[in-house]
Amino acid sequence: MNHTLRRRLSRAAVPLLLLTVLIGPTAPASAAVLPYQDPSLPVPTRVADLLSRMSLDEKLGQMTQAERASATPADVTAYRLGSILSGGGSAPSPNTAASWADMYDNLQRAALATPLAIPMVYGVDAVHGHNNVVGATIFPHNIGLGATGDPALVQQIGRAVAEEVSGTGVDWDFAPCLCVARDDRWGRTYESFGETPDIPAAMTTIITxxxxxxxxxxxxxxxxxxxxxxxxxxxxxxxxxxxxxxEAQLRSVHLPPFQAAVSRGVGSVMISYSSWNGVKLHGNRYLITDVLKGELGFSGFVVSDWNGIDQIDGQSGFTAAEVTASINAGIDMVMVPTAWKTFLTTLKAEVQNGRITLARVDDANRRILTKKFELGLFERPLTDRSYTPTVGGTTHRALARQAVSRSQVLLKNAGGVLPLARDGGKIFVAGRSADNIGYQSGGWTVSWQGGSGAITPGTTILQGIRAAVGSGTTVTYNQRGTGIDGSYRAAIAVVGETPYAEGQGDRTTSMGLDRDDLRTLDTLRKAGVPVIVVLVSGRPLDVAAQLPNWNALLAAWLPGTEGAGVADVLFGAVAPTGKTPMTWMTSLSQQPINAGDGKTPLFPQGFGLTY
Known part of the structure; x- marks a missing residue:
């Protein structure tokens, strides 16, 4: 049975139940269906009919998104909330795919219990896999996917993520990030596919x-x-x-990926916290309404970032003026995680006093409801549990392993030390990122800022190395390098950054390896064996001073849960084909450094060796 048919059969009882509630059990089926409930009608017709039946409170509820920890199912029903989200690390207990599906269905049933039975849409930051869910497949962060140069592979990853997300009920992903990262000091650099607009634009295949x-x-x-x-x-x-x-620079560097996304029919656009020449984007009507919706022809809906409207005036706590400025700028749905009741009260007052027109409210609702109809939520509102077993499944993990191997960028390979032979002798492995799923996955993994250790099932880089070698090869691991001597044929040091996300990830004073990593590398080098550095990081690091002491350097980026993909390249099962999507600095003083700016890099954008 195909998935579409199975979904329709598994959810068929839901609309019939709703119709019974709406018009009574004795009415004939033909009379039961109001125009907006009839899937045979065109979506614009259904939207217009539903809008004509909605009260102001119902319309304002559709424009409001609350965080799951701050809104009960009863709240969803009472306040007609249009959307719920999970912030980074916000998950049901236990944090399993089945628990997520149960939570989603409970909230969705609450939305369906409203007089018009308008389903809610649930949003998550599934930015490199369904990363809030323990056990999900964690793919490389975008910087690694940018290094693959493979839009078709990235589209496959998007499909896999969609299946895992669907298996938990969730129907809206706050991804992809299409930022063009121009300064590696930025803590979100790893969320960028590349420093020039052509790479993120090409990788909008993930939307499809x-x-x-x-x-x-x-x-x-x-x-x-x-x-x-x-x-x-x-x-x-x-x-x-x-x-x-x-404006010309903004358009040439930062707009093209969004143009590509709109061309691919992306359903929603999220506004940036940042400012353009001192004006917060959340209040910029020209860029949101005139450029995005007008010039680019974006027909989906615009959502704010987490409490983003609160930043328009620079003061803590959103004001009526900020609510009005954001809605009139063109934001259709507002992410107000905790203060959503205050937002609803304020929004209603601003509409009633005429500062926000009913036409603007209707436009926002039309955009939101269109996507809900197009998603099929009115016909199939509950979790399709046929997809639940795909969460962390073997097929998706195999795809992730392939993506990891394709994302590796070989930056140095003196004397052809790589690939390592699988058989014979002893190999020493060191470094704190060698046997740490949390470190190799980076931020936005189970929790917002990421974590250390076995935070979710997967294969560490060390485990991948152990599995890759032949039976005659001994692999010794010590995090600090203690115990190495000249009898080893090679040393692999897995070093780099520990996890971070936005804000905490900004680095302005140092972008080099820390004291512990440098001490480990020094210990390995003194043994007189070839040293192969595997760099686990969310961006290029300042390593020019140490590079002469290393025989090989492999940029592994933030590979996620499938560390065997790194070993595939180290031992030659897969030849490295990755190209750095970022220009590599010779020193921190060069930041920002980008392709075409005339600065001499350690490695230019697009550089990558192979075997």
């Missing part, structure tokens, strides 16, 4: 993977192009800072 060829098909998940616009161009890489560019 997430949504399918059309919304509403099997495991179709609404994608989000974020963060509009210029978040990767802030001065000194300051997260949520100011992008100081002319």
């Amino acid at each position: 993977g997430l949504q399918g060829t059309a919304l509403g098909g099997p495991a179709s998940v609404l994608a989000t192009a974020k963060h509009y616009i210029g978040d990767g161009g802030t001065t000194v890489g300051d997260d949520q800072g100011d992008t100081q560019l002319t």
Whole structure:
């Protein structure tokens, strides 16, 4: 049985139940269906009919998104909430795919219990796999996918993520990030596919993977192009800072990936926290309404970032003026995680006093409801549990392993030390990132900022190395390198950054390896054996001073749960084909450094060796 048919059969009872509630059990089926409930009618017709039946409170509820920890199912019903989200690390207990599906269905039933039975849409940051869910497949972060140079592979990853997301009920993904990261000091650099607009634009194939060829098909998940616009161009890489560019520069560097996303039919766009020449994007009507919706022809809906409207005036706590500025700028749905009741009260007052027109409210609702109809939520509102077993499944993990191997960038290989022979002798492995799923997965993994250790099932890089070698090869591991001597044929040091996400990830004073990593590398080097450095990081690091002491350097980026993909390249099962999507600095003083700016890099964008 195909997935579409199975979904329709598994959910068929839900609309019939609702119709019974709405018009009574004795009415004939033909009389039961109001125009907006009739899937045979065109979506615009259904939207217009539903809008004509909605009260102001119902319309304002559709424009409001609350965090799951701050809104009960009863709240969803009482306040007609249009959307719920999970912030980074916000999960049901236990944190399993089945628990997520149960939570989603409970909230969805609450939405369906409203007089018009308008389903809610549930949003998550599934930015490199369904990363809030323990046991999900964690793919390489975007910087690694950018290094693959393979839009078709990225589309396959989007499809896999959509299946895992669908298996938990969730129907809206706050991805992909289409930022063009221009300063590696920025803590979100790893969320960028590349430093020039051509790479993120090419990788918008992930949108087709997430949504399918059309919304509403099997495991179709609404994608989000974020963060509009210029978040990767802030001065000194300051997260949520100011992008100081002319309009021509903004358009040439930061707009093309969004143009590509709109061309692919992306369902939603999220606004950036950052400013453009001192003006917060969340209040910028020209860029949101005139450029995005008008010039680019974006027909989906615009969502704010987490409490983003609160930043328009620079003061803590959102005001009526900020609510009005954001809605009139063109934001259709507002992410107000905890203060959503205050937001609803304020929004209603601003509409009633005429500062926000009913036409603007209707436009926002039309955009939101269109996507809900297109997703098929009115016909199939509950979790399709045929996809639940795909969460962390073997097929998706195999795809992730392939993506890891394709993302590796070989930056140095003196004397052809790589690939290592699988058989014979002893290999020493060291470094704190060698046997740590949390470190190799980076931020946005189970929790917002990421974590250390076995935070979710997977294969560490060390485990991948052990599995790759032949029976006659001994692999010895010590995190600090203690115990190495000249009898080993090679030493592999897996070093780099520990996890971080936005804000905490900004680095302005140092971008080199820390004291522990340098001490480990020094211990290995003194043994007199070839040293192969595997760099686990969310961006290029300042390693020019140490590079002469290393025989090989492999940029592994943040590979996720399938560390065997790194070993595949180290031992030659897969030849390295990755190319660095970022220019590699010779020193921190060069930041920002980008292709075409005339600065001499350690490695130029597009560099990568092979065997």
